[in-house]
Amino acid sequence: MAGHRRGSWAGALCSALCLAVLTVLVGCGADPVPDTAAGDVRRLLDRRAHAVLAGDEKAYERTERPARGAAGSPDLFANVRAIPLDTWEYRLSRLERSGSRATASAELRYRVEGHDRAPLTAERTLFLERHDGQWYVTSERPARKAGEQLWDQGRVRVVRGADSLVLGVGRSAGELRAYRRLADRAVPAVSDAWPGKWPRKVVVLVPRSLKGMAGLLGAPASGYRGIAAVTTGEVGGSGRAPADRIIVNPEAYGVLGDRGKQVVLTHETTHVATRTSTSPATPLWLSEGFADWVGYRGTGRTAAQAAPELRRAVRDGELPGELPGDDEFGFGEDAGRLARAYEGAWLACRMIEDRWGERKLTDFYRAVGGHGKRAGAVEDALRDVLRTTPEEFTARWRTYLRSELG
Numbered sequence: 001m002a003g004h005r006r007g008s009w010a011g012a013l014c015s016a017l018c019l020a021v022l023t024v025l026v027g028c029g030a031d032p033v034p035d036t037a038a039g040d041v042r043r044l045l046d047r048r049a050h051a052v053l054a055g056d057e058k059a060y061e062r063t064e065r066p067a068r069g070a071a072g073s074p075d076l077f078a079n080v081r082a083i084p085l086d087t088w089e090y091r092l093s094r095l096e097r098s099g100s101r102a103t104a105s106a107e108l109r110y111r112v113e114g115h116d117r118a119p120l121t122a123e124r125t126l127f128l129e130r131h132d133g134q135w136y137v138t139s140e141r142p143a144r145k146a147g148e149q150l151w152d153q154g155r156v157r158v159v160r161g162a163d164s165l166v167l168g169v170g171r172s173a174g175e176l177r178a179y180r181r182l183a184d185r186a187v188p189a190v191s192d193a194w195p196g197k198w199p200r201k202v203v204v205l206v207p208r209s210l211k212g213m214a215g216l217l218g219a220p221a222s223g224y225r226g227i228a229a230v231t232t233g234e235v236g237g238s239g240r241a242p243a244d245r246i247i248v249n250p251e252a253y254g255v256l257g258d259r260g261k262q263v264v265l266t267h268e269t270t271h272v273a274t275r276t277s278t279s280p281a282t283p284l285w286l287s288e289g290f291a292d293w294v295g296y297r298g299t300g301r302t303a304a305q306a307a308p309e310l311r312r313a314v315r316d317g318e319l320p321g322e323l324p325g326d327d328e329f330g331f332g333e334d335a336g337r338l339a340r341a342y343e344g345a346w347l348a349c350r351m352i353e354d355r356w357g358e359r360k361l362t363d364f365y366r367a368v369g370g371h372g373k374r375a376g377a378v379e380d381a382l383r384d385v386l387r388t389t390p391e392e393f394t395a396r397w398r399t400y401l402r403s404e405l406g
Contacts, residue, residue, distance in 0.1 A: 038095050044135050045090035052088045065136035079151035082158040086113035100130040115165055115203050116243045122149055147218030150205050163187035163201050170208030179204055182262050186269040193294045198273040204246045213249045223331040228253040228264045231271040244272045267295035277369045281377035284329045289345030290365055303404035307343035309336050311405040351400045356386055
């Protein structure tokens with residue numbers, strides 16, 4: 001080792017060995033550690049998980065020893081108690097110990113009974129202390145850069161519907177029942193429009209505020225200020241992926257009328273239904289346009305009523321030259337640009353229904369999503385399903401905009 005005096009090899013070897021031992025103590029994933037800390041903490045987390053599932057408050061309390069000044073920390077047991085959980089499991093991935101204190105990184109895997117096809121995962125950080133030979137959790141929170149869970153924001157109230165489960169924080173039972181009614185109407189409406197197989201159930205999360213919505217998404221609130229709701233989930237799934245979550249922005253959603261609220265929930269439910277047929281090959285104009293098409297289906301809304309921003313642009317001589325690109329659907333500061341993208345996408349799907357029929361529209365959606373990659377997906381589906389070309393389709397869409405909005 002450079003800089004060591006002659007004869008210091010024993011000290012260097014000792015330092016290397018100490019470093020190796022420290023590394024094993026810090027990283028306690030699948031490798032055994034010299035002391036019993038990792039095994040003891042795993043057993044503690046197993047007891048904690050079992051107490052949550054069993055609804056055993058006393059057993060849960062025996063896993064905790066709140067730290068000083070932690071009076072305002074979330075009461076996880078009370079906050080999740082109303083949620084119908086089927087599974088709840090911690091998987092310890094890392095343990096950093098310093099004397100009688102430790103910090104654990106764990107993957108929480110949980111499943112809501114009757115709704116989730118597979119466990120959802122959440123990265124968690126748990127702080128622990130050792131007293132009288134036993135480890136206790138002093139606090140638990142989302143891992144750094146991980147999104148919050150609804151129960152991190154307060155006590156969760158649950159309202160069950162025929163086809164829905166609505167979970168809310170800071171919301172009355174009456175408010176949540178209103179969401180339930182709309183969600184229960186959305187599910188059969190989507191099933192009538194989308195012939196594909198899907199669970200025909202939705203889970204709706206209603207946080208206290210826009211800030212709460214952003215916390216669940218792990219993103220800045222500014223990006224979702226005018227967005228009434230979003231749906232989270234995996235695209236191109238096998239059907240075994242966890243159920244999606246519809247997350248509501250109560251501030252933007254609350255200013256909508258009854259019809260607008262229904263359209264929003266039906267739109268988001270469409271994303272749940274079409275998830276396994278949506279893939280990275282699906283452009284946003286098709287996935288968002290189709291969801292809006294289902295949302296407006298049967299409402300009697302005219303193009304002029306449902307696409308006011310695009311109508312204004314067309315009348316001002318600003319007819320779009322091409323279908324909306326993915327970048328136009330970003331939740332940024334330009335609300336008008338975003339509205340025109342959604343409206344143009346909806347009218348593209350509406351045009352397919354008018355010209356080729358509903359069945360061709362759903363066939364086209366499946367064909368695009370079933371393509372192996374983005375390149376060529378739309379072109380091939382236009383050729384194989386609609387017997388047209390991208391150039392002809394775009395020209396027809398522009399003519400449709402003029403006739404419907406001009």
